[in-house]
Amino acid sequence: MAESPSDRPAPARSRIVDLFAGPGGLDVAAQVLDVPAVGIEWDDDACLTRAAAGLQTVHGDVRDYNPEVAPFQDATVLTGGPPCQTFTVAGSGAGRRALYDVLALVTKLGEATDPDDLDLVLKEAEAFDDERTALVLQPLKWALHAHFLGRPYEAIVLEQVPAVLPVWEAMGEILERIGYRFPVRSRPGSEQSTDRDDDLHLPLAMTEPRSEPRAFVFRTEEYGVPQTRRRAVLIARLGSTPRFPAPTHQRYHKGVKPQAGPSELHPYVSMGQALDRTDKFVVVSNYGSGGDPRARGRRDSSLPSATVTGKISRNRLVDSAGNDLGRFTDAEAGCLQTFPRAYPWRGKGLAQQIGNAVPPRLGVHILSAALGLQPPTEDVWKRLREWLPPERKDG
Template structure:
């Protein structure tokens, strides 16, 4: 059972090590909360963005770093690559998921790392094994007498990874954590985009909780004000893209409803569909059908809830944006996970008005 000793309440009492940190969606949220964070990221383009943003960054593979390299960190966060875990298509994703769950059991049973790594190399896609790294880090600090267990663990990924997080949660409970996991919808936290994420929260001391929604869920054909009157309306694209003064419609590059020819459509009075690295392929048209400029990188960042001043840099910036954790969602998850409840309006405004060098820590 988890200890009931109180956790640190001051932001200065926490220090995060963020694995697979990407361009900084979670890290900028942490900085806005006043929590020091160090991100580990292998992609050079994402690292270029992070450095422009003033975020402390270790460029490299998380497998070549270990918890002992970050002895001050008492919070572990991360979002491992997800490409191999889709359950759609031929069933290869399902088989990969079964394999990962078997590897999770081996990690929990403290099978030798060399044995596990040898078997991971036999998998069709080597990225599959990366989802094990946060659990390895969490158990490594528990097993190392010179290190202290992480006070808080926060992990996120696509919904199909939820069974992995459930296995993580069970393992962490056996190690003295309170742990919970579930699916969160980004638009229910004020992100102008529909995006579902599997999130795990574990706390060494105290109760682990997922954040409660602050906004209405998006439902096709419904009003943003219908539903629970205690919740705010979901945020539309038009509200965060003021430079597009006239109504518009976005026509997806992807099919919908199982029909590849039936392109999904969203009006500017609705949240965006999930932002991906292919967002520039989506057409944007006026209500009379006139073709309009497609979304810029800056606009894609705004739909992900990044601050307008976020300094996208390096290579493949569209993919960086599409892969990132929406900072506003991260703000809610972190604030709740650290025991502070929902972020205040002032904190949300700090995120929206954040600028490089202001509210960030260079390193």
């Protein structure tokens, strides 16, 4: 039986370098798509997880490497999800100032003419109060460095919390100047209803007006992730326009049941479905409550989870009568992020590892679009569900 186009791997020379790779969400997605990947990760515990999962990893600081050195010199795809930065703190005056500082340095990176210029700009970033703030500049530095070498990346994928959207947009403007193109979503009101999020207060004075955005906010439940997580994503291809990853599932609206019957979109995936649990439960969470017990969020098992963060281990599960049912296991928390049930979490701070990760299912959607592949088929999702670490495969 012949392979369908969506099952074929990307061109043989495609290889991903994943900056800030974490425990492996994007790398697992790459494995499912049969694309080799190498991740850079500094956290000891995340590296333990990656080793157990058989993911190729350079254990170190992204700032100590560049596209010229092994094993990154042959990579043709760049991905990255830098840690949360100062400017992602909502309502913070310091956060707004940091955002403007970052955007100013993005502009300076765009004016660089060689790798030495890039390093000089990054030197300025060392003055930031929070060193994490400067890390968001690294993907653009890598992209421009590769461009100066005459070996530009064929595709670039960047992912972070929605507050980073203005930075992705500004970086996209620079990437566009050197030949990159971005997805074009269908018009508002269509099924492709992914947000532009006007409430993010993009500083328009610092970016060029444009009718089509270069980056988007994706709602993960619209892509089969059993969780209402929102992520700012930039997808770029060199010289050609990538397809927009069309939603496959219905959006969650509080108090509105998913549509049954004829629809191009599947109903969203609930926590109960994702965990294969027939018992009904309610998740009691502090997420978004500011620590106020009266404001604790509640989600029924028939709904997607709220955003999985590093605090998921604190969530309580109760039955309809309020009786305690314990907490999510690490494997269950990983499943809510769409990691395979057999994923080998290792080290300390497992909840933080899980919460920081890119959901692999979302990763499959955005990587397949960036790599020029057709939308993933059920065979792809089966490979994700049945993924096993090397020790289990060998056993």
